[in-house]
Amino acid sequence: MATIDASFEPVRPARRADWLGRAATFCYLAIAAGQLLFTAFILAFYYPSSLSGNFAAWNAKPLIKGFVAGDASGNLFFAAHVLMAAVITFGGLVQLVPAIRSRWPAVHRWNGRLYLLSALALALGGLWLTWGRGTWLNLIGAFGISLDALLILAFAAMAYRTARARRFADHRRWALRLFAVASAVWFMRVGYMAWGIASGGAGIGKAMDGPFDIFLAFANSLLPLAVTELYLRAGAHGTPAAKTSVAALLGVSGLVILAGSAGAWMMMWSPYL
Numbered sequence: 580m581a582t583i584d585a586s587f588e589p590v591r592p593a594r595r596a597d598w599l600g601r602a603a604t605f606c607y608l609a610i611a612a613g614q615l616l617f618t619a620f621i622l623a624f625y626y627p628s629s630l631s632g633n634f635a636a637w638n639a640k641p642l643i644k645g646f647v648a649g650d651a652s653g654n655l656f657f658a659a660h661v662l663m664a665a666v667i668t669f670g671g672l673v674q675l676v677p678a679i680r681s682r683w684p685a686v687h688r689w690n691g692r693l694y695l696l697s698a699l700a701l702a703l704g705g706l707w708l709t710w711g712r713g714t715w716l717n718l719i720g721a722f723g724i725s726l727d728a729l730l731i732l733a734f735a736a737m738a739y740r741t742a743r744a745r746r747f748a749d750h751r752r753w754a755l756r757l758f759a760v761a762s763a764v765w766f767m768r769v770g771y772m773a774w775g776i777a778s779g780g781a782g783i784g785k786a787m788d789g790p791f792d793i794f795l796a797f798a799n800s801l802l803p804l805a806v807t808e809l810y811l812r813a814g815a816h817g818t819p820a821a822k823t824s825v826a827a828l829l830g831v832s833g834l835v836i837l838a839g840s841a842g843a844w845m846m847m848w849s850p851y852l
């Protein structure tokens with residue numbers, strides 16, 4: 580990511596302050612803090628139960644359809660899904676660190692392959708959990724997360740193709756888009772918490788069918804994707820005013836993400852550890 584790269588360059592005195600780069604670095608650090616908490620929760624809550632075969636322990640946490648007695652394939656798909664969830668969440672953060680890319684390119688390549696594989700497994704497995712196992716509370720939510728799965732598959736294919744073709748500028752763009760949509764389920768949790776803190780939960784329905792639920796069902800992937808797109812365009816050929824506006828947007832997004840992540844840790848994750 581060029582803007583984070585930029586923060587590693589020596590600063591020349593006459594150079595205009597790179598607010599877009601600084602804001603992108605801040606936003607990345609906020610995302611990293613929130614995703615590390617999510618990874619810690621998955622490792623502590625789902626790994627011991629899934630790896631030891633004690634699937635019934637999943638249901639200590641409210642789920643739509645976690646462990647179901649007699650449903651061997653559904654339980655195995657769920658186990659694979661939560662095991663891969665930690666790989667993709669942590670792996671995505673590693674992929675975006677410029678120092679790792681430049682100093683240890685082999686780590687970037689191998690972690691990239693693992694990231695693409697886990698993206699594929701989570702998107703296809705998630706589609707099966709939703710439509711094959713019938714894990715949904717309302718159809719709009721099911722369509723929203725299915726759209727996310729399709730975006731993950733499309734962007735993963737583009738990130739892979741451009742890397743193979745050594746078109747690295749294009750690869751960076753598709754990889755960032757992939758990161759945005761592959762983080763959607765995490766954005767959804769953080770979004771619920773940030774909205775809950777700000778509004779007291781207005782528009783959230785009992786079966787996740789209120790106006791805010793419907794908005795977030797699609798916004799969990801489309802909103803981060805839109806912000807990523809603005810960032811890419813401002814960085815490539817934005818006017819100084821456009822760069823400053825996108826920098827402000829990234830700064831505010833980072834603050835919202837920090838608040839939502841703290842809320843998710845306190846309300847959604849730590850109570851079950």
Ligand code: HEM
Nearest residue numbers: 642643644645664701702705706708709714724725728764
């Ligand atoms: C790509 C990144 C993804 C990650 C990191 C991820 C992570 C998770 C986690 C941690 C859970 C356990 C529920 C919880 O404790 O909150 C879960 C459940 C689930 N996921 Fe995903 N997931 C991803 C993608 C998807 C996609 C694309 C779909 C659908 C197309 C999907 C469908 C589901 C379903 C249906 C469940 C079961 C929910 C329940 O029973 O309450 N996931 N996922």
